[in-house]
Amino acid sequence: MPISDATYAPFDSPEEYILQWTDRIWRDYGLGRLEDHYAADMVVHGAYGPIRGMQTVLRGSLAKKSAFPTRVGTAEDVICEQRGADAFISHHRVFHSGPQTGWWTYGPPTGRNSESRNIAICLVRDGLVVEEWVVRDEYRVVTTLGLDPEQIARTVAFTDEPDGLFGTAAPTDVLVAGESGVRPESHADEAALINEFISAVWGLRHLELVPAFTQRDLFLETTRARVRTRADNYQSDLVQMLAPFPDAVVEVRDIAVNTAAEQGTRVGVLWRLSGTYDGAPAYGPVTRSPVEILGASQFLLRKGKIIREWRVFDEIAVMAQIARARGDVPQA
Template sequence: MPIPDQLSSINPETYAPYRDPRDYILSWTDEIWIDMGLGRLGEHYGKDIKVHTAYGETYDFDHVLMNSVQKMSAFPNGGGGSGEDVLWEERGPNGFISSHRVFKTGTHTGYWTYGPPTGKDWVSRTIAHCTVQDGKVVEEWLVRDEYAVLQSLGLDPNKVAWDLALASPVTGEVVDVATSAAFAGTYENPTLEGISGKRPDRFAAECEMIKAMYEDVWNSRLFNMVGDYCSDKVVSHSVRMRRAQGIQGYQQQVIDLLAAFPDGRIELRDLVVNESSDLGLRVAAVWTLHATYSGVPIYGHPTRSPVSIMGITHFEIRDGKILREWRLYDEIAVLTQIMRARQLSGEEF
């Protein structure tokens, strides 16, 4: 159960009739996806819900329902996945922020954005970072590991990204990521207030540690400082279901990403901290990597074009250091931006 003082600061009506915010999120996911109650989405989401993705924005409930129907048709046994964790934190007396990490599996038996059914199984992770006010989700930042899905289905990520660059899967239009609301605004000190609003006055030391880690290890390239922030036994789960263990493995994972985007800088945009007796202390961080694709050619030849990567990371903190990490971003959204730059320069697929 959650630590009592963290739960007592929220009006119980915000998550009623469930036990706590975690139960609220997990129960609604099952009722909508496992029980096939898509029509109940209106009881869970606000009418004017804002959904932020790397492919564009939607600002009403109808888009959520339409996209969900299509996904349920393509992956009828995919359900809502298995909830790995829900990190929640107060956002005013009648609200909370929920960062919900899901391990998803399914079989591609219907038509989807990527084309006709392949009949193949897939696995991936998703993190939905949601603001709940007065019992309903009113804003959501959504990150999926779509590269892992395509890998499982045997589809060409480059071809999918080329097609998505011509029409967003969210809006059906060409998206200029630079002007997308998902990347808009800057937050000077997300340890106090970020995209989800003002944080409660607790867990300041943990938030400052995560903020310092991004500044030192990522932005200052002080890879030698990984051990200052991570346990010797650190395990990092990343995109394409990759896993790195130990300080050296963690260092290499960060270096390999920045090698493709050598001028990249992490902008921290939100922090959520949750402590419970069963799962310990965890921190959710929403971040953006602003960069130029000008380094090693992991996505084909460098275009030297700007790229914005929307990411969410969950950290498990033990004895003041990061013991486990789940770092998620949509590589297909990254590749889509690169493909758009190629299209604008006159290249053909």
């Protein structure tokens, strides 16, 4: 059953819905339009915990726009996939750039240019966003503003909700239905490839399999604006991501696949990493405390193999959990 035009009206496609609404709200100072874009009871899942209700989102958006009034969010890609006749899921990869000229959570204006990559994953039903998962490279934001990541991590709060960042158990079979609902039957092979890659290589630590899943000239763009090329450097970066949490469990929570003439076949993935900070002391002295990470990746496929991955997660949120477990005193 094809998706109803009403789901993304008045635009020509789900991709245009996402791009045009982003500009209408952020470029045009149309923050009051949020009530026409978000359901009143919508939920945003972020790296520090859930945000509930459109009005709460509006308050946070006003603060962000005030701090970065001329910041530009440029779409790198939008991966959309149908979720029944009345809904679609969108994995929107955005590169943000612009100066901090107003007060922000981290303090007074720095005047410096902030740069970061975000991935916003929106479930749109009957023309309204009803649920969203937002992942930001906040470490890159902090460092481009000239601030100290460790000091900032002591000032931010992480959720105390017992159900954590997602509030639900992992999907039984993400290839059939993920956080966003039942997937279509199309692109089954591509979704299965990426699910197997993350499950086997990331989850079971079979890093020796990376070359079997990837093209020779593999590119990884990940947190802190780091770029890694070819399989051996991908393996090295993945080991460094996992090593602080040796018992880490990686869950694939949602998958969307789209093929377009210009962009090729891309796969968007929402994932969760949970583990204990008792391994490599990458974030200071180990605490043997639990850490939860909400992450997102986008993969570009070529001839049935991975040629590129963009990976985003919030290392400031990781550091905030560890700082709290360590009992660090917040510093202004």
